[in-house]
Amino acid sequence: GQNIDQPTEMTATEGAIVQINCTYQTSGFNGLFWYQQHAGEAPTFLSYNVLDGLEEKGRFSSFLSRSKGYSYLLLKELQMKDSASYLCAALDSNYQLIWGAGTKLIIKP
């Protein structure tokens, strides 16, 4: 079966760095997405990786290892507004998105 695993909840301190991991098992692979979802709001796109390596966008970076079926989202210089759920989703061989349950990130002052 197809599966996405990510931690249910993480806590970090304002100003620090946090890494949110995601492992995937899909029938074929055509890339991996990260979305951010604040409580009570719609998910918004953060990144898409299809090649191995790290892609940086300001304070957020996303990493992919296709051989390991692994990705992470790295958030630097954490701010209180980064408190949100982070959703990992993999695109399978049929170009269908398989979604993880999301990681709730709690930022403490």
Add this chain to the structure above:
Amino acid sequence: DVKVTQSSRYLVKRTGEKVFLECVQDMDHENMFWYRQDPGLGLRLIYFSYDVKMKEKGDIPEGYSVSREKKERFSLILESASTNQTSMYLCASALREAYNEQFFGPGTRLTVL
């Protein structure tokens, strides 16, 4: 400013009622999606559409139907609402190629009593 709108933010219906959830996008996107989101579960795809009058079943289509008569509008229909359909419903749209980001509406929290 791109936008996906949904007809209601909150909706309360009774068991057995027919429920219509509407979604409109102003980005001329080909693809539109309906998901439900429940605590502890990932987004689950109910139906999607790649073109006008075209629809495909997602992972959990049972108890739902959809309509796409115009490119910008995608409707989700619960023919006879049941309590297990109480959930957050999210609509999304995207350009045709699957690697494009999806833009989500604000969601409709449906409660079926």
